[in-house]
Amino acid sequence: MGYVGHHGIAERFAVECVGTALFTFLSLSAMGNHLLPRTKGHAMGFAWVAVAFGAALGINVAAFAPISDCFNPGVVVGRAMAGNVDWMDVPVLCFAEFLGAFVGAVMAWLHLSPHFRTKPYAPTLQPKGYFFERQDEIRMEALQMASYSSDPVAWRQRNAFQNTMQEVKRYLEDGPVTAAHNMKNRRRNSVQIGEINRRHCIDPDFKDAKQESQLKRLERGNSIVVADLKRYLERLEELERARQVALNAPLPDKKEHQADNVALLESDGMQEHVKIEDLAIMADQNIKLSVFATRPALYAPWWNLGCEISASALLVFFSVTFTRHFDAQMVEAGTVVPQIFGMKGFYSAILLFGIMVGLGGPTGPAMSASRDLSPRLVHYLFPIPGKGRSEWEYAWVPVVGNFVGGGVAGMVWLAFARLSPT
Template sequence: MSSSDIFIGETIGTAILILLGGGVCAAVTLKASKARGAGWLAIALGWGFAVMTAVYISAPLSGAHLNPAVTVGLAIKDGDWSNVPVYFAGEFLGAMIGAALVWVAYYGQFRAHLTDEDVVGDLSARAADTKAVEAREKGAGPVLGVFSTGPEIRNPAQNLATEIVGTFVLIIAVLTQGLNDAGNGLGVLGGLITALVVVSIGLSLGGPTGYAINPARDLGPRIVHALLPLPNKGGSDWTYAWVPVVGPLIGGALAAGVYNLAFA
């Protein structure tokens, strides 16, 4: 496959992944959404279906990595790093496009949610409190969870370990099943199996951190959150942003190492 095919496939596929995955988060979170309060099961299933859809769309062009941790894992497994920058570029660009499309699709709901006193509190009173304003601007804003992940208990070591473990499960599953004949992406059956693995990770390991398990899925939308003109959106929680980038990359590398030792 050519570099242009890889870039186009990863951009389109990752955009679809984030549009549908971020979309279910928006549907469950935002006021005036018919799915508000649907819960964690809806989110886990929504992300699984998002993975499946994105894989089947992008696989013919790029092999459907859709995740820098997958790209790193396959590069370590095969010893070929030549296309890694192209995969990364498509994945991060696609993630940002997908996040922007979530904002477009839920534009009215975002505005209603972020101007509701039950959500943002008494804005005039809070504006007079300098410390409250600073905390709001630095921490996680009320809709950041639609775009990127955050921990329930902020413990960097535990949060990092959770992301490493979750991503290890994902990448070892990708490497041991469903690869196409070229060995560089998911085959037809692999798309379905991987979607089910993502659902399983979400249900079993997603509680502590929201299971980023994908650096592009977290960092790209976090940048979009920081840039979008959302009223009262609060901060993008940049002090935590390194965890869902570093953790999945470590998890992917470890999975590839185990694969080469145990399965190759």
């Protein structure tokens, strides 16, 4: 069927460019408000970021729906498959969205420019009052949103596919587990381990092959998150020991040992401070990149791609459904009804909020090739104090996921349309 409106491609190009720029500007500013130090909304929470994204989309849809309201390359592809957009117009509209996202990212960069100049903050071991602490500190909620990781990028790249295949192999070997089986494993992990230790104390030569195999399977099932938690707790213990050493240092009257202790503490403290400074710089780089581009919570590209495809497909499917539904109401009314556009914007905002909160845990998610690629390019090109890598090795995931998700949503919508032509 194709496009049946009365607006030319030039008008729709301009609207898609302006609408995408405004959406990108509002959404990236919300990200910066949450992530960057010394902002009024620092660490305000993932849910509020999702609210801001939904509001940014809903306002633009309500304002520009009479002309064009895709603002997403995946939505353009999905609507083209559903017959709402001519295939000849797809490259033009997609280019408008990439251009608009670039302009919106530049606007966000200018808006947040002073907060990009904050210096990485490394907390010290000396107790200080809150009002004497530097306020450039990045809170844990912001680090979680930025997917902070101290692992080297090369290590994550090298092991991402290997870890994914190991997860698949473990699933194929052990098979899906029921809730009862899961509780059985938990009981085995608590009671039977104690029983094995007790019987081993009585008989040192005791070996139970079945229970040993069960324990090995449990060990294989340990998540990398558990290992990270252990390392984090060990790190806290080291810091606590260092603090106790500093507090229990000899008094000034014990001058014969004071010089040695001070030199030892200064050496250990300097090494500790250097390590914390390095981690603070890495966290600062993660934060600044996350304002512009998505970073997965766990770097597993193929799994991340699946998450992006599912989120994009859900967004595009309902976007096409809303468009068809409200267009039918317009045809039935025989005139332009502003309330219809307002309701479409409201439903679009609720949809994006729900997808971000429900499916946004693993990757963010981008759900738009233009929303990730163009701002990532701004991060790469524009001067940002202390910025790190733009992580181009991950940039293909949101782009491919968005276009594939749009195609999948279009095919699913066509299948439903054939089942119910009305």
